Amino acid sequence: xxxxxxxxxxxxxxxxxxxxxxxxxxxxxxxxxxxxxxxxxxxxxxxxxxxxxxxxxxxxxxxxxxxxxxxxxxxxxxxxxxxxxxxxxxxxxxxxxxxxxxxxxxxxxxxxxxxxxxxxxxxxxxxxxxxxxxxxxxxxxxxxxxxx
Numbered sequence: 001x002x003x004x005x006x007x008x009x010x011x012x013x014x015x016x017x018x019x020x021x022x023x024x025x026x027x028x029x030x031x032x033x034x035x036x037x038x039x040x041x042x043x044x045x046x047x048x049x050x051x052x053x054x055x056x057x058x059x060x061x062x063x064x065x066x067x068x069x070x071x072x073x074x075x076x077x078x079x080x081x082x083x084x085x086x087x088x089x090x091x092x093x094x095x096x097x098x099x100x101x102x103x104x105x106x107x108x109x110x111x112x113x114x115x116x117x118x119x120x121x122x123x124x125x126x127x128x129x130x131x132x133x134x135x136x137x138x139x140x141x142x143x144x145x146x147x148x
Contacts, residue, residue, distance in 0.1 A: 078098050
């Protein structure tokens with residue numbers, strides 16, 4: 001039952017996010033995507049995940065009771081540190097470092113987690129910077145990545 005409750009909370013939260021994001025607009029159009037695209041994308045993902053939790057069959061379904069609290073706390077702490085260091089370290093480096101404890105919490109080795117995080121940080125930076133034209137902080141890697 002707690003899974004369905006969590007799913008319902010996610011659906012309500014996603015609706016609130018989508019409603020709040022409708023008013024997001026840049027004073028000057030400097031990005032083709034605009035500031036409302038990312039929150040709307042997150043709202044859609046959160047809403048679909050919540051709907052899946054609410055509507056999935058109960059027979060044989062696993063619950064969140066088996067998730068280790070240590071891994072959950074590690075992931076939450078990594079995301080908090082990520083938010084604090086994002087501007088200073090830049091997107092690619094902060095993402096790579098955040099992926100290390102998160103990957104290890106999901107059972108990866110430190111080498112796999114670091115390699116996956118580095119690839120994730122670089123690929124997402126290039127996607128946002130080159131394809132979507134979204135300006136992201138580069139931090140100490142500005143000479144390598146170019147940009148701000």
